[in-house]
Amino acid sequence: MSAPIQSIEAMLVDIPTIRPHQLSMTTMAVQTMVIVRMKDADGLEGLGEATTIGGLAYGPESPESVKLTIDTYFAPLLIGQDADNINTLRVRLNNTTRGNNLAKSAIETALLDLLGKRLNRSVSDLLGGAVQRHLPVLWTLASGDTAKDIDEAKSLIAARRHCDFKLKIGSRALMNDVRHVAAIKAAVGDGASVRVDVNQAWDEATAARGMAELQAAGIDLVEQPTPMKDMAALVRLSEKFHLPILADETVADAKDMFSLAAAGFAGAVALKIAKAGGPLQALKVATVASAAGVGLYGGTLLEGTIGSAAALHAWSTLDRIHWGTEMFGPLLMKDDIVVKRLNFHDNGVELPTGPGLGIEIDEDKLAYYRRE
Ligand code: MUC
Ligand code: MG
Structure with missing residues (x-):
């Protein structure tokens, strides 16, 4: 049986690149990921990520704005809702929030990971x-x-x-x-x-x-x-x-x-x-x-x-x-x-195997690279 979403945490994680990565609009020396951890009332966790290139150099969403969007607008709409029906949750988000597809991608990914873990099936399944x-x-x-x-x-x-x-x-x-x-x-x-x-x-x-x-x-x-x-x-x-x-x-x-x-x-x-x-x-x-x-x-x-x-x-x-x-x-x-x-x-x-995305967080590494 499904369980309601209990918490959604969005965090900024900065990891240096192996060499400068030069694009027409910016040169990257570090990549900033927005990592989403979504927990349901049974303690299962779904992981998601929203990442862009060079702050606002690539598109209208920055890592900082993605975190703000998720914390301020998405989390209140999702917490307490049944985690299993991803289509219903997308409609709920889209009814009151426009655009912000990077942030929505992290949420949809976390929901898929969570559902996969609940059903013991991979996201590709x-x-x-x-x-x-x-x-x-x-x-x-x-x-x-x-x-x-x-x-x-x-x-x-x-x-x-x-x-x-x-x-x-x-x-x-x-x-x-x-x-x-x-x-x-x-x-x-x-x-x-x-x-x-x-x-x-x-x-x-x-x-x-x-x-x-x-x-x-x-x-x-x-x-x-x-x-x-x-x-x-x-x-x-x-x-x-x-x-x-x-x-x-x-x-x-x-x-x-x-x-x-x-x-x-x-x-x-x-x-x-x-x-x-x-x-x-x-x-x-x-x-x-x-x-x-x-x-x-x-x-x-x-x-x-x-x-x-x-x-x-x-x-x-x-x-x-x-x-x-x-x-x-x-x-x-x-x-x-x-x-x-x-x-x-x-x-x-x-393709990674195992339930959901098949990915597990290294807590020490996350604590080290996470932006305070
Ligand atoms: C892009 O515009 O395609 C993909 C590979 C890479 O080096 O940059 C990206 C973004
Ligand atoms: Mg391209």
């Missing part, structure tokens, strides 16, 4: 069952230095930890970025798929020139070249080039996916539980994308182990993930707050 248990994971090269990126790529290929790479570009002059990308592609060879993420940095004309250059350099995919709200530019670019586009910031939820596809976009979409408002919501984006013939990619906002595991449970249920995943967030951090880290091997990661 709750989502219909895993189709694959070892998912491909690429690595992002973003040290800001071409030679360092090449060394990093070569050692990861040799260790069979990753065979595909995403490069963060857009902060430098176009031709400097193109030279950087072409040098890395030439160094890793045809065995590796090399993609770029521009994180909205180009206007449409720059993007058209950039895509022509990147196509010639052998790049496989160009992620979010233009500003998120400019859907028409993404559609026009997708019509103009054979080099496919991966829509990221433009598509948060199923409605965005429908609008982009209806406008004529062809390409792929980065699914992210954080953008959509949770694993269940991200799978709705996948359904719309698949119906429109848009390829799927398992995306991250560089979450730690809890958020990455939640996403992996969702991606594992998809028939096909055309472009693989990028669930490497935990590897970008110097340390972790879980007892058993995810098992990355053979250019991918194992």
